[in-house]
Amino acid sequence: MDPLDEAPEIANSEANLPETVVDMAEDQASQLVTDQAVAAASEHSVEDLEVKDAHVIFTNVWNDLEEEIGRENLRFSKELILLGGAPGSGKGTNSGFISKARGLTCDPIVVSSLLDTPEAKRIKEAGGMVGDTEVVGILFRKLLEEEYRDGCILDGFPRTRVQVECLHLLVQKMNQLYREYHSTPLAINFRKPTVHAVVLFIDEKTSIERQLLRGRKIAEHNERVETENDGEPLELRLTDLDPTAAKRRYRVFKEKTWDALQSLKKIYHYHFIDAGGDIAEVERNIRNELEYQSSLELDPETYDAVRHLPLASELGVHARQELVRRLDGYELEHRELFHHVIEIIQSRFMPIVRRHAIAGLAVVNSEDSIFEDPITLAMVIDVFAERGFRAVANINLAETPDHFDIETGKITCVTKKIYRFQIRFAGSEIRRGGR
Numbered sequence: 001m002d003p004l005d006e007a008p009e010i011a012n013s014e015a016n017l018p019e020t021v022v023d024m025a026e027d028q029a030s031q032l033v034t035d036q037a038v039a040a041a042s043e044h045s046v047e048d049l050e051v052k053d054a055h056v057i058f059t060n061v062w063n064d065l066e067e068e069i070g071r072e073n074l075r076f077s078k079e080l081i082l083l084g085g086a087p088g089s090g091k092g093t094n095s096g097f098i099s100k101a102r103g104l105t106c107d108p109i110v111v112s113s114l115l116d117t118p119e120a121k122r123i124k125e126a127g128g129m130v131g132d133t134e135v136v137g138i139l140f141r142k143l144l145e146e147e148y149r150d151g152c153i154l155d156g157f158p159r160t161r162v163q164v165e166c167l168h169l170l171v172q173k174m175n176q177l178y179r180e181y182h183s184t185p186l187a188i189n190f191r192k193p194t195v196h197a198v199v200l201f202i203d204e205k206t207s208i209e210r211q212l213l214r215g216r217k218i219a220e221h222n223e224r225v226e227t228e229n230d231g232e233p234l235e236l237r238l239t240d241l242d243p244t245a246a247k248r249r250y251r252v253f254k255e256k257t258w259d260a261l262q263s264l265k266k267i268y269h270y271h272f273i274d275a276g277g278d279i280a281e282v283e284r285n286i287r288n289e290l291e292y293q294s295s296l297e298l299d300p301e302t303y304d305a306v307r308h309l310p311l312a313s314e315l316g317v318h319a320r321q322e323l324v325r326r327l328d329g330y331e332l333e334h335r336e337l338f339h340h341v342i343e344i345i346q347s348r349f350m351p352i353v354r355r356h357a358i359a360g361l362a363v364v365n366s367e368d369s370i371f372e373d374p375i376t377l378a379m380v381i382d383v384f385a386e387r388g389f390r391a392v393a394n395i396n397l398a399e400t401p402d403h404f405d406i407e408t409g410k411i412t413c414v415t416k417k418i419y420r421f422q423i424r425f426a427g428s429e430i431r432r433g434g435r
């Protein structure tokens, strides 16, 4: 039986706009997520009194440095490797290996270790983030140390949008200094900077497990140091001992750092790494990615033109969490409409879907004007996704004769909108005569 045969004939289908409609639905849905995330982040912000303007922060730091050590001594690293990822994603574990792969001999700069004032420690222990002014001031000063001249790894920078802005401003200044000193004897100290962002991705569950694992390992190590009086104790983060605090750290990452890291790909070399596997696998992924990008035969300009487009492997990573947030958003903000859509799915869609359980593909057409609001299309797609189906929606325009003028012979038509949903799922394996 043809799975499409539930669809009534559509006369004079004039426009078939699948991508547009699905885009509309998904846009609407993701806008909702973004708005909620922003609202949640600002509601809980503890840094409201802090300077948020990257230009102000950067200019203050830069002017202080210039005044203190002189413009000709503002010698930053030629290559900056920004290593980002959720807590426990393996930044510390992999930074030594990345250094080697990039031919760097200096230790990575672990930004959170630089932040050791009592106030910064208090914030870190609560799973929060230290203010941008402090981070940028300390880090830029550190970067000027001689050992980082050729390049360095920055473990945990940038972590916020303001820090990303400050980074852009720093790179701009470095480019300016490069041009300024280009034909002078000091040129070697002001080479054109290159920036790579390496982003390690793990999900929330893995992040929490690994933070707690690190906590257990360090606690055991420190106990051994104390009882056997052998070796040096390691810094133990309180958030690594407490599942709730570890979870909070991941959430802060997801709300404040994830987007900031994503924005780097528009401007710098960007390496997205699936870091969910075991250590050997992650190392392999990093090696492959770094080798792949450096062996690309694309002209740098061509590569620049395409690199801001997302990689297929990135798109799925937060899809489940975002779906959950969107669904919760419908329930909170459009409860009545949401329940109405669920009721339509239950009473009108599901009988058709059930009838096509062997084929795994059902098509449902509807003229219900409720679907004029794009959010209802998003709701249908998301509710089906939540239940394990893949739904796609598109709009067909059908011209139907409405009036026939006997005298002139003129036919007037009305245009009807028909909403067409394709619902795919794993069909039954049991088929007569099938293998």
Ligand SMILES: Nc1ncnc2c1ncn2[C@@H]1O[C@H](COP(=O)(O)OP(=O)(O)O)[C@@H](O)[C@H]1O
Pocket (backbone or CB within 6 Å): 085, 086, 087, 088, 089, 090, 091, 092, 093, 094, 210, 211, 213, 214, 215, 217, 275, 276, 277, 278, 279, 280, 282
């Ligand atoms: N791929 C991996 N598989 C299993 N455990 C890992 C992996 N990468 C790191 N770990 C462990 O997870 C914990 C956190 O790793 P770490 O490198 O300190 O993360 P980060 O610096 O990103 O917070 C450590 O105990 C480390 O040994």
